[in-house]
Amino acid sequence: MTPKTIFVLTGAGISAESGLGTFRDRGGLWARFDPMRLATPEAYAADPDTVLDFYNHRRRGVIAAEPNAAHRALARAEARLSALGGRLFLCTQNVDDLHERAGSAAVVHMHGELLKARCTACARTSERRTDIVRTDSCPRCEAVGTLRPDVVWFGEMPLHLEAIEAALAESDLFLAVGTSGAVYPAAGYVRLARAHAIPTCEINLNPSDNADAFDDARYGPASVTLPAYLSDRGLQ
CATH class of the missing domain: 3.40.50.1220 (TPP-binding domain)
Incomplete structure (x- = not known):
């Protein structure tokens, strides 16, 4: 039926x-990387370059996948x-x-979606297929250094x-x-x-x-x- x-x-x-990669299986992402250092708002605030590099790598992987x-x-x-x-x-x-x-x-x-960026200043999102770096400006409000991946981190709703x-x-x-x-x-x-x-x-x-x-x-x-x-x- x-x-x-x-x-x-x-x-x-x-x-x-x-x-x-999966996340919680043996050999998954969170078995190899500490999510508290890569997937929280606090981690992004403390070390944005490391967090952005991690998600830039993942974004490239998504684009290459079929x-x-x-x-x-x-x-x-x-x-x-x-x-x-x-x-x-x-x-x-x-x-x-x-x-x-x-x-x-x-x-x-x-x-959320890895192929989007969110601005921490204006909260709006934009399509993103290239790396995010701190010198980037928001295509919506033009603020500099405010872009992050549009994904839900630990501690977020x-x-x-x-x-x-x-x-x-x-x-x-x-x-x-x-x-x-x-x-x-x-x-x-x-x-x-x-x-x-x-x-x-x-x-x-x-x-x-x-x-x-x-x-x-x-x-x-x-x-x-x-x-x-x-x-x-x-x-x-």
Whole structure:
């Protein structure tokens, strides 16, 4: 049976097969780098050059990466559901643009976007595909030395929370793909879905930290398991 409205939450695992590092797995970014020195407002204030260099490196990695079969499967499912009069709400914890490049038309980035810069003076954002350095000026207000990556750091509030929770409440399937189940509020969405009596499924390389909260699960590479799962529901 094809669900009419699907809420999809994606995490770093869906982009891992495109060569982008995960965060909390063994060998992930936070196993190799101290997030408190690279991903907090305090770290940026204390040592902006080091923080900007870290995100400049990550930005170059995102630009070099390509969407994989899992990203493309979600884009096809979105188009198929739309043709049937339904909706796929795609909420991602990822700051890359691989969903968009795969063809997804509407992506909600709850942790921001690495290919955007935000000005700490005027708070406005701008597209950014090149390195950010402290001598840069804001293209909006022209302040110098105020640009930072438009990503949510530790201690900051995720974005679009009201829209995300409203979309989740209106869905008839909750699907988590490549998430660790360790980062809140995203890790709590499966239980919120269960509270609304919405069926839930985890698609992951290995069980997540909150795997026991899901009704169903498919384990293996997302590029294989996700297209197969969606195909079984007439969405490929």
